[in-house]
Amino acid sequence: MATSHILHLELGRQYPVVVRGEGVWVEDSAGRRYLDAMSGGSMAATLGHGRRDIVAAARRQAERLSYVHNERLTSPAQERLAQELVKVAPEGFTRVRFVTGGSEANEMALQLARSYHVERGEPQRWRVVSAAQAYHGPTMATLALTGRPGLQGPFGPYLPARHLHIPPSTSHFDPTGEAALAALDRALDEAGPENVSAFFCEAIGAAALPAYTPPPRFWEGLAERRERYGFLVCFDEVVTGVGRTGRWFAGEGTALVPDIIATAKGLGAGYAAIGAVLCREDVYRAFARGSRRFTLGHTWDGAPLSCAVGLAVLEVLRSEGLVERVRERGLRLREELASALRGIPLVGEVRGHGFLLGVEFVDPRDGESFLPPEIGLAGRIDAAAFEGGLITLSTQPTRDGYAGDQTLFAPPFTSTDGELGEMVSRFAQTVGHVAREVERELASLRPAAAAPPRGAE
Numbered sequence: 001m002a003t004s005h006i007l008h009l010e011l012g013r014q015y016p017v018v019v020r021g022e023g024v025w026v027e028d029s030a031g032r033r034y035l036d037a038m039s040g041g042s043m044a045a046t047l048g049h050g051r052r053d054i055v056a057a058a059r060r061q062a063e064r065l066s067y068v069h070n071e072r073l074t075s076p077a078q079e080r081l082a083q084e085l086v087k088v089a090p091e092g093f094t095r096v097r098f099v100t101g102g103s104e105a106n107e108m109a110l111q112l113a114r115s116y117h118v119e120r121g122e123p124q125r126w127r128v129v130s131a132a133q134a135y136h137g138p139t140m141a142t143l144a145l146t147g148r149p150g151l152q153g154p155f156g157p158y159l160p161a162r163h164l165h166i167p168p169s170t171s172h173f174d175p176t177g178e179a180a181l182a183a184l185d186r187a188l189d190e191a192g193p194e195n196v197s198a199f200f201c202e203a204i205g206a207a208a209l210p211a212y213t214p215p216p217r218f219w220e221g222l223a224e225r226r227e228r229y230g231f232l233v234c235f236d237e238v239v240t241g242v243g244r245t246g247r248w249f250a251g252e253g254t255a256l257v258p259d260i261i262a263t264a265k266g267l268g269a270g271y272a273a274i275g276a277v278l279c280r281e282d283v284y285r286a287f288a289r290g291s292r293r294f295t296l297g298h299t300w301d302g303a304p305l306s307c308a309v310g311l312a313v314l315e316v317l318r319s320e321g322l323v324e325r326v327r328e329r330g331l332r333l334r335e336e337l338a339s340a341l342r343g344i345p346l347v348g349e350v351r352g353h354g355f356l357l358g359v360e361f362v363d364p365r366d367g368e369s370f371l372p373p374e375i376g377l378a379g380r381i382d383a384a385a386f387e388g389g390l391i392t393l394s395t396q397p398t399r400d401g402y403a404g405d406q407t408l409f410a411p412p413f414t415s416t417d418g419e420l421g422e423m424v425s426r427f428a429q430t431v432g433h434v435a436r437e438v439e440r441e442l443a444s445l446r447p448a449a450a451a452p453p454r455g456a457e
């Protein structure tokens with residue numbers, strides 16, 4: 001292959017050139033085939049690759065009207081997609097603004113929450129409290145939403161506001177959720193609750209803490225504080241929205257209904273760049289009774305072509321009963337994954353909701369600490385899986401203090417039982433192989449260090 005002119009994400013990495021995809025398989029230019037257990041790598045390709053029906057819907061729309069801007073014009077595709085989303089959103093959600101991706105959806109959710117308070121005559125409300133161990137996107141505003149210096153890298157000086165963060169209530173740090181609630185109280189106190197615009201979090205974690213969700217007590221406590229202090233709750237459902245967890249929106253399963261939802265990936269299913277922000281009627285009413293404006297937007301927001309793809313995606317999900325399938329099959333998939341990995345001391349926990357599964361690795365010397373970062377387990381798992389023809393995504397956010405090495409397992413909803421079985425078996429072989437190497441290396445290293453305790457930032 002000729003020299004690449006791409007500014008790749010990792011300059012030392014060899015990037016396989018993928019030339020086609022069909023169902024859960026992708027093929028590189030050398031003819032090697034890989035099972036895609038990560039829905040295109042980013043969890044977006046929820047319906048698998050090469051769907052002729054979605055391509056046909058996109059083509060029909062493009063031939064009729066591909067693009068008009070939503071500032072002064074709307075289209076049947078945009079209007080219908082909003083209607084369809086409202087039908088599957090939690091009760092009380094009535095309005096939708098389309099954007100082109102997850103970070104944009106999160107930024108617009110932040111703007112919507114802030115503007116809501118301004119419209120209601122509380123312009124002092126701008127502070128945001130959010131979960132420290134999260135990923136909300138790579139833009140400045142979304143990087144600022146996490147409490148992860150390791151992720152923020154050199155961009156700290158640009159991050160617009162020092163938001164307040166609370167630690168995750170994982171089994172390592174806070175299994176009951178009470179410590180997270182106490183941290184939330186401290187954050188509200190520090191900001192002054194009358195200055196807080198929103199609490200922002202993933203309903204169920206994705207890359208930062210795969211398939212993690214706080215215990216019910218945390219959600220109940222958050223709902224009580226929202227009621228008492230009047231801030232809004234925004235859910236980042238960029239990954240979890242539109243079926244991934246076996247519900248249309250993951251927030252349906254929490255003990256609290258949010259006020260604003262940001263979603264993206266599965267809405268376009270990898271066939272169009274589209275995201276959406278949904279809000280409850282009472283949030284909308286603040287604008288309807290106030291300035292009657294919420295004007296910032298992007299060029300491709302609500303474009304007919306992307307919205308037609310979104311409509312075709314929802315139609316497939318409905319006609320093939322895929323949200324229900326993900327819910328039912330996801331339970332078994334988690335059991336199958338857990339059982340295939342049983343007996344490997346490196347595996348600490350297998351979590352999962354629908355087709356969003358996470359495997360957390362621990363130091364086998366004590367069965368609970370994070371692995372020493374120099375072992376580089378996450379990268380080794382992905383490399384070995386790839387060698388074995390399986391696409392996975394592992395992360396190692398150890399520097400941020402709240403999580404060690406983890407692998408995400410998020411297959412397309414359309415994967416057959418046979419394909420899921422093959423993914424699980426290839427993954428278990430990979431982990432078993434890497435675990436044997438790592439255990440040998442650990443035997444010659446210093447003793448396990450306990451998982452580092454951390455307070456809220």
Ligand SMILES: Cc1ncc(COP(=O)(O)O)c(C=O)c1O
Pocket residue numbers: 042101102103104106135136137138202206207236238239264
């Ligand atoms: C939970 C979550 N939020 C936001 C984003 C950012 O979305 P995008 O990459 O479309 O901007 C991602 C991307 O992986 C994500 O996983």
